[in-house]
Amino acid sequence: MASANRSLNRYFNINGWFFVAPAALLIGVFMVYPILYSLWMSFQTGKGMMTQFGGLANIKRLFDDPMFVLALYNTMIFFIVQVPVMLTLALFLASLLDNPNLKFRGLIRTAIFLPCVSSLVGYAVLFKSMFVQDGLINSTLVGLHITDQPIPWMTDPFWARVLIIIAITWRWTGYNMIFFLAALQNIDKSIYEASRIDGVPSWGRFFYLTVPMLKPVILFTTVTSTIGTLQLFDEVRNIMTSDAGSAAGPSNSALTLSVYIYNLTFKFVPSFGYAATVSYVIVLAVALLAIIQFYALREKD
Amino acid sequence: MDRFTRALAAFFTYAFLGIMAFLSVFPFIWMVMGATNTSIDIVKGKVGIGSALMDNIRAFATTVDVPLVFWNSIKIALIATALTLIVASLAGYGFEVFRSKYRERVYSAILLTLMVPFAALMIPLFIMMGKLGLIDTHWAVILPTIGSAFVIFYFRQSTKAFPSELRDAARVDGLKEWQIFLLIYVPVMRSTYAAAFIIVFMASWNNYLWPLIVLQSNEMKTITLVVSSLASAYYPDFGAVMVSAILATLPTLIVFFVMQRQFVQGMIGSVK
Amino acid sequence: MNKTFKTSLAALVFSTSSVLAMAAAQAKEITIWCWDPNFNVAIMKAAGEIYSKTHPDIKINVVDFAKADVEAKLQTTLASGVTTSLPDIVLIEDYGAQKYIQSFPGAFASMNDVVDYSKFAPYKVKLATVDGKTYSMPFDSGVTGLYYRKDYLEQAGFKPEDMQNLTWDKYIEIGKKVSEKTGKKMMGLDPNDAGLIRIMMQSAGGWYFNDKGELNITGNEALKAALKTEGKLLSSGITKPASGWSNWVSTFTSGDVATVITGVWITGTIKATKDQENKWGVAPIPKLDVKGATDASNLGGSSWYVIASSPEKAEAIDFLNSVYAKNVDFYQKILVDQGAVGSLMEARKGAAYETADKFFGGEKIWQKFADWLSKVPSVNYGVFTNEVDSAVAAQLPALGKGGDVDAALKAIEAQAKSSMQ
Structure with a gap:
């Protein structure tokens, strides 16, 4: 019996490896190997191909590099403001759309999901043309007397950050909302009935029943959004920077870590080792935040 | 709640949702309007339909070999998506169904790769593609995207909802593990595949930085690269840019609308 | 040798050479x-x-x-x-x-x-x-020029002669008159882009680096004057803020500004706005108020x-x-x-450089640009221009709000030094 068990275990084990092998192999070759290679690069200093081993020189360089500090600061601002705003909005929208009696439900859901289907470069061009000084958005805001001066979306550091946050929120809220909506539809509605009979108001039901049951999905969307925001690149590059001579937004207010890595690799004198070092700062930040988020949202069994 | 407050609440709900839906869709309307206006009108922020649509299409079609770049994008996206779904669903299933200490470690390692920004991997990847002789081929674009940690994670989560009774019954019937996967798991998980298809297809279609680096010749370019090149000319023709943006958005829109029902079901399955 | 032989020989030579050409x-x-x-x-x-x-x-x-x-x-x-x-x-x-x-x-x-x-x-x-x-x-x-709208300037009381031999102070003065009289701004300016700084600096023979390629910021008179001038321009109210390239281009293609100061490659863009034919003139760019200043530069x-x-x-x-x-x-x-x-x-x-351009009211603009081209001061662009440029661009919005030029120079130098490792 014991040997039969062992051979069954062996059978499962072989099958297990058989199923995961293609993925493990591909990730090993095309992700893990390059990751280790760039770790090795992070100990190299010098310009372009003329590199030598520099030990911890690149790590020292991080500490007296004002541009890096600014990029780290900007990235954290985007993370702290954008992720909660987007996820709250997504959760709120999902809970409104979870009502089966709502009319045009499918239509609204589709409309809100649509942005994340848009093409990246296309949407950057669209946003740029809508938010210029005397473009559509400003003339609308002034026309509706919401402001009396056009808002300097792309020329003022504060508003430039706001614009980037609006852009990412526009593109990804619907995407996260779908996850929440899916989770809400899995909740057994009879729990709500019981609490309604007990006289719990609707906001109470939301915070004390819905939110706790959504914890795994909240964790999932938080972690993926954190990763996305900390690696923020495409939007800034396509909306805020145009030529070699320009900063990433006014006063470099939209310079993120990923944009800085891109600059170090492609725009500035190529400093591949230092660029790799900065990218490991992102890895470290994501890891730290993910751990914190796991603890904060862990399921208390 | 009396009728008045209920009506008020309903009003605000619809108003809020209506505004959100409008804001979400508006840039698409703007894009379509833009395609009918001249470059100067677009920059000025003109709202409304113009009469320059045919000129814009002509300008776009004469500078770019439209059928070729479109076919390149479709080909890359379809092959990459198909292979990703196969590899990731096998792995997600494998990790969830056949649990072992070592495989859990491999799984954690795979999830950790999500944290590394792509810019850091570009140079090593490029050297590798050079050694493999794959520079300027579509395989160089496709290969690094197939092993996607995110999609593996998604399939593993969804597999948790796959009833183990089905598997046990099949084993009793003497089916091999790969038969169970192919004949039972795949058909049952249709909507999971549909949702994954949309997500992976979108990501592959919009992939920009890496194709840009590895594709060298005009004959290999994708539509995303063409939009970017058009938009960054010294004197860009925004009419043509808008036409190209529509064309770059259309396939993902179609995929989404065709598979929307299964997509929502698949998402529900993944978060159970 | 009869004629047929000659033709067939020629045909033979021709065909072999084309076969060779095809092979190559x-x-x-x-x-x-x-x-x-x-x-x-x-x-x-x-x-x-x-x-x-x-x-x-x-x-x-x-x-x-x-x-x-x-x-x-x-x-x-x-x-x-x-x-x-x-x-x-x-x-x-x-x-x-x-x-x-x-x-x-x-x-x-x-x-x-x-x-x-x-x-x-x-x-x-x-x-x-x-x-x-x-x-x-x-x-x-990228030899630079000052393109100006003759119609707007005329409304403000200026003739083409008034646009020659300008200093930047005079330019700002004209700009104020133009705003007053026409309601148009004098130029479109992107405060995230250091392009105009580079134009002004090189016109006075300066760059971010000296001849040996060493960083030259805090003691750089040309850069200092350029930053000061940019600050004045931004705070004088005669500029129209632009964000990004295409928006900047639209400031003049849509007729919102009276002048454009940039490289000659913009000519095609200006000429593409057919409704503005005969309205444009070209003059040398204004001079900085420092030693070695010229009216020729490059972008x-x-x-x-x-x-x-x-x-x-x-x-x-x-x-x-x-x-x-x-x-x-x-x-x-x-x-x-x-x-x-x-x-x-x-x-x-060549002939094309000699022709009078109808769009510019018959001015021989290409001859002018060719003359300025020979006068562009040589500078050492160095290895780190993009790094320093990015540092300069980051200081511009503060200068526009009346920030101190010396403080900006110090900040640029600190930033540049750390990115030049």
Whole structure:
């Protein structure tokens, strides 16, 4: 019996490896190997191909590099403001759309999901043309007397950050909302009935029943959004920077870590080792935040 | 709640949702309007339909070999998506169904790769593609995207909802593990595949930085690269840019609308 | 020898030579990476057509990418050492020339043996020279000019004569009058872009680096004057804020500003707005108030580089040399078709440079630009121009709000030093 068990275990084990092998192999070759290679690069200093081993020189360089500090600061601002705003909005929208009696439900859901289907470069061009000084958005805001001066979306550091946050929120809220909506539809509605009979108001039901049951999905969307925001690149590059001579937004207010890595690799004198070092700062930040988020949202069994 | 407050609440709900839906869709309307206006009108922020649509299409079609770049994008996206779904669903299933200490470690390692920004991997990847002789081929674009940690994670989560009774019954019937996967798991998980298809297809279609680096010749370019090149000319023709943006958005829109029902079901399955 | 024999002999010679040509055609192809389909790409295709007439055995293949994309591809490919995937010729913007030549030694071919560099504008040659070797085929110039709307200025009481020999203070004064009288701003200005700083600085013979390539910020009179002037411009209320390239272009194509100060390559864009025909004039740019200030400068411009490891290196150099260094007619063609001002000095003697431009009310604008071109001060663009430029751009919004110039210089220097490791 014991040997039969062992051979069954062996059978499962072989099958297990058989199923995961293609993925493990591909990730090993095309992700893990390059990751280790760039770790090795992070100990190299010098310009372009003329590199030598520099030990911890690149790590020292991080500490007296004002541009890096600014990029780290900007990235954290985007993370702290954008992720909660987007996820709250997504959760709120999902809970409104979870009502089966709502009319045009499918239509609204589709409309809100649509942005994340848009093409990246296309949407950057669209946003740029809508938010210029005397473009559509400003003339609308002034026309509706919401402001009396056009808002300097792309020329003022504060508003430039706001614009980037609006852009990412526009593109990804619907995407996260779908996850929440899916989770809400899995909740057994009879729990709500019981609490309604007990006289719990609707906001109470939301915070004390819905939110706790959504914890795994909240964790999932938080972690993926954190990763996305900390690696923020495409939007800034396509909306805020145009030529070699320009900063990433006014006063470099939209310079993120990923944009800085891109600059170090492609725009500035190529400093591949230092660029790799900065990218490991992102890895470290994501890891730290993910751990914190796991603890904060862990399921208390 | 009396009728008045209920009506008020309903009003605000619809108003809020209506505004959100409008804001979400508006840039698409703007894009379509833009395609009918001249470059100067677009920059000025003109709202409304113009009469320059045919000129814009002509300008776009004469500078770019439209059928070729479109076919390149479709080909890359379809092959990459198909292979990703196969590899990731096998792995997600494998990790969830056949649990072992070592495989859990491999799984954690795979999830950790999500944290590394792509810019850091570009140079090593490029050297590798050079050694493999794959520079300027579509395989160089496709290969690094197939092993996607995110999609593996998604399939593993969804597999948790796959009833183990089905598997046990099949084993009793003497089916091999790969038969169970192919004949039972795949058909049952249709909507999971549909949702994954949309997500992976979108990501592959919009992939920009890496194709840009590895594709060298005009004959290999994708539509995303063409939009970017058009938009960054010294004197860009925004009419043509808008036409190209529509064309770059259309396939993902179609995929989404065709598979929307299964997509929502698949998402529900993944978060159970 | 009868006639039939002669014809058949000729036919034989002709057919063998074309067979040979066909065999060779399959062997030689020159691949070129560059950006902008309406400008560089079109020009290079035209150059290819000219060369193919005399060299039917060589095919010119121009590949078009966005500018930032060409740079990203070039840098990745050079760094990876996978030379087989490089093109034969690549376009590089002049500000980045030293960066590439010095970061990737041996990657580009020097052309001193073939090309007579004394025929080009000196500043274009110097910027691609390291240790006495020149690595570029100088191409378009970004010689600067002051384009102005005659109609707006007239309404404000100024004549074309008033636009000559300007200082920046005088320019601002005019700008205030123009705003007052017409409601139009004097210029569009992107406060995230240091382009105007570079124009002003180079007009006074200064750059971010001295002749030896060392960082030169806090003691740099030309840069200081340029920053001061930019601060004045931004705070004077005569500028229209622009964000990004296309928005900046729209400030003048839509008729919102009275002047444009930039490189000559903008001419084509200005002329594309047909409804503004006869309304524009061209003058030298205003002078800074420092020693060595001139009214000639440069913005942008780029040059062609041959990859040293290319198997078609010799052919590529011959192609560039025979078209870009010798063919005066070619320069007339690209001036007319694309509005491109090359840096081959003898090209300005050609017919197209002599013509009066109808769009500019019959002014001989090309002659003017060619004259200014010979006066552009040579500076050392150095290796780190993009780094310092980014540091400068970051200080501009503060200057516009009345920030202190010396403090800005200090901040730029600190930032630049740390990114020049």
